[in-house]
Amino acid sequence: MKISLNRILTVGLVLILALLIFILPLVAASEFSFRGAGGKGHSFINYVWLIHQEGFVSHLLTSLQLALLSGILNLALMVPTAVLLHLKLAKWRSLVEFICILPLIIPVVSLAIGAQVAMPKFVQNSQYELVFFFVIIALPFTYRTLDTSLSSIDLKTLVEASRSLGASWPATIIRVIIPSIKGGITGALFLSFALAIGEFTITSLLHWDTFPTWTVVAAQQNILGAIALSVFSFVGAVLLMVMIAMFSNRRKSKSNSQLQEVAP
Amino acid sequence: MEKEAVANRSEGTARRSFSLSNLTFPLLPFFTFVGFFLLWPILAVTIRSLKGNKNEWTLENYRPLIHGSYFHAFVVSIKLASITALIGALLGGLFAYVIVNSAGPKLTSVLDSISAVFANSGGVPLAFMFIAAFGTEGLFTRFLKAVGWDIYAGKFTLFSFTGVVMVYSFFQIPLMILVFKPALQGLRKEWSEASINLGANSITYWRRVVIPILTPSFLGAFFLLFAGGFSAYATARAMTVGTVPLVPIIIGTLVDGNVISNEANLGDALAVGMIFVAGVAMSGYLLAQRRANRWRTT
Numbered sequence A: 001m002k003i004s005l006n007r008i009l010t011v012g013l014v015l016i017l018a019l020l021i022f023i024l025p026l027v028a029a030s031e032f033s034f035r036g037a038g039g040k041g042h043s044f045i046n047y048v049w050l051i052h053q054e055g056f057v058s059h060l061l062t063s064l065q066l067a068l069l070s071g072i073l074n075l076a077l078m079v080p081t082a083v084l085l086h087l088k089l090a091k092w093r094s095l096v097e098f099i100c101i102l103p104l105i106i107p108v109v110s111l112a113i114g115a116q117v118a119m120p121k122f123v124q125n126s127q128y129e130l131v132f133f134f135v136i137i138a139l140p141f142t143y144r145t146l147d148t149s150l151s152s153i154d155l156k157t158l159v160e161a162s163r164s165l166g167a168s169w170p171a172t173i174i175r176v177i178i179p180s181i182k183g184g185i186t187g188a189l190f191l192s193f194a195l196a197i198g199e200f201t202i203t204s205l206l207h208w209d210t211f212p213t214w215t216v217v218a219a220q221q222n223i224l225g226a227i228a229l230s231v232f233s234f235v236g237a238v239l240l241m242v243m244i245a246m247f248s249n250r251r252k253s254k255s256n257s258q259l260q261e262v263a264p
Numbered sequence B: 001m002e003k004e005a006v007a008n009r010s011e012g013t014a015r016r017s018f019s020l021s022n023l024t025f026p027l028l029p030f031f032t033f034v035g036f037f038l039l040w041p042i043l044a045v046t047i048r049s050l051k052g053n054k055n056e057w058t059l060e061n062y063r064p065l066i067h068g069s070y071f072h073a074f075v076v077s078i079k080l081a082s083i084t085a086l087i088g089a090l091l092g093g094l095f096a097y098v099i100v101n102s103a104g105p106k107l108t109s110v111l112d113s114i115s116a117v118f119a120n121s122g123g124v125p126l127a128f129m130f131i132a133a134f135g136t137e138g139l140f141t142r143f144l145k146a147v148g149w150d151i152y153a154g155k156f157t158l159f160s161f162t163g164v165v166m167v168y169s170f171f172q173i174p175l176m177i178l179v180f181k182p183a184l185q186g187l188r189k190e191w192s193e194a195s196i197n198l199g200a201n202s203i204t205y206w207r208r209v210v211i212p213i214l215t216p217s218f219l220g221a222f223f224l225l226f227a228g229g230f231s232a233y234a235t236a237r238a239m240t241v242g243t244v245p246l247v248p249i250i251i252g253t254l255v256d257g258n259v260i261s262n263e264a265n266l267g268d269a270l271a272v273g274m275i276f277v278a279g280v281a282m283s284g285y286l287l288a289q290r291r292a293n294r295w296r297t298t
Helices: A002-033 A045-052 A056-087 A090-105 A108-118 A129-151 A155-164 A169-180 A182-198 A201-205 A211-221 A223-251 B002-017 B025-049 B060-066 B068-102 B105-120 B123-134 B139-146 B161-185 B189-197 B202-231 B234-239 B247-255 B266-295
Strands: none
Touching: A002 A223, A002 B068, A002 B123, A002 B139, A002 B161, A045 A056, A045 A223, A056 A090, A056 A129, A056 A155, A056 A169, A056 A182, A056 A211, A056 B025, A090 A129, A090 B025, A090 B202, A090 B266, A108 A129, A108 A201, A108 B025, A108 B247, A108 B266, A129 A182, A129 A201, A129 B025, A155 A169, A169 A182, A182 A223, A182 B105, A182 B123, A201 A211, A201 B234, A201 B247, A211 A223, A211 B123, A211 B234, A223 B105, A223 B123, B025 B266, B060 B068, B060 B266, B068 B161, B068 B202, B068 B247, B068 B266, B105 B161, B123 B139, B123 B161, B123 B234, B161 B202, B161 B234, B189 B202, B202 B266, B234 B247, B247 B266
């Protein structure tokens, strides 16, 4: 009885601490973002300002487009790679794993400088160059997610069964492998999308304009608006994340959701 | 081509044992991609950092890094990364422990999602949120003032070292939760049962079993947080405009074009210096990780 009371107290204390650290800044920022003109009263004025600001929609669309492309490219590159490593090329696994943590080791700032030195002009002249680097930055997380997902199924047996029942390779991939790692694929797609849409460092150092860099510029004119923007993107991201987590939980009520595996 | 054809033919006979290919060829897209967009840029910046103005090999670009203001920037960056990684590791470790032991699967996955957002897509929004909370007119500041503590009475500003430490902790703590939770989940019930059966009380169990097992994971997570804090750019950039001298920010200013011509390659040297520091931290991470994996059975 005494132990459980102690436990409740500890948990309660920690919860209060967590609340103080995490929820309050968010609440404070929300309160701030609803402040009226000249800091008096509360209204939607900052959000209205935000939406009418030049570049809001166009930069948001640019970011969405880049994020979507990098999500797709990431899957196109990493799903076959991860599947192959699990099926056949096990001896390459440690090398690929090592390469996939490199983006965590190499500071994005350094990668940006390197990109300026190394990329040919035609790549540097298009904002789509960002897609490639977004994929690189997301690599540790997507590889990890896919790898976990593939480890949790018996890929070899599934493939053998499918092949011996006469399915062709494309059919095996589309109808057996992909459905069985759907959770991992959704997780990887979402992670790379989320990273890309919030990416600031390499975008700003390579002098491109996306939603996050536009935010910083907009903040110089109206800090209340910038705070409104931050609340908007933060809450949006959390909601999206929770929705995905719920969705993938329902599909597969495993205790290990794929989304939690973002860090190696 | 020839080789491929031969391999493909032998493939035909091996097909039944479901081999897609014996060649490493299927991994070619991956290696090409990371080679061109990751390894080549790093190699290129390293090479250019070793070149002088007349394209000769030299270590001259690294000279500013070992003394004066650039050296100081490295010291400040390393200090910032260490402090925030420590705060993150301690508090995040505590939160992770409570989550693992007290939260149900549903709550856990919601908390995971929130942590992932805080840890990964913080950046710029985070900086502005902190300005809203702790700025001179922020809700927190007003509240604390109302209860009698004017945080701005002293020298404190959000744009100082202390301010940046606060903001960085905000993404270090959730990152720690994500990184450290698997290690806590790996603690098996049998171990606690076994030690209690052998007569240990809970303090002994913690001191002799839990702490030794978790130490490598904890250290590894610390190094990972260090590397993240050391390299972080977005938050500091949005908050401080050069008030705290951090290496990433200095590189950013150099890239933005206020470059004196004889310092053209200085940015490269700084970038390589950053890779070096982060690389040392990550070696620590990898070593600790290897050690921690001894306890993983799956």
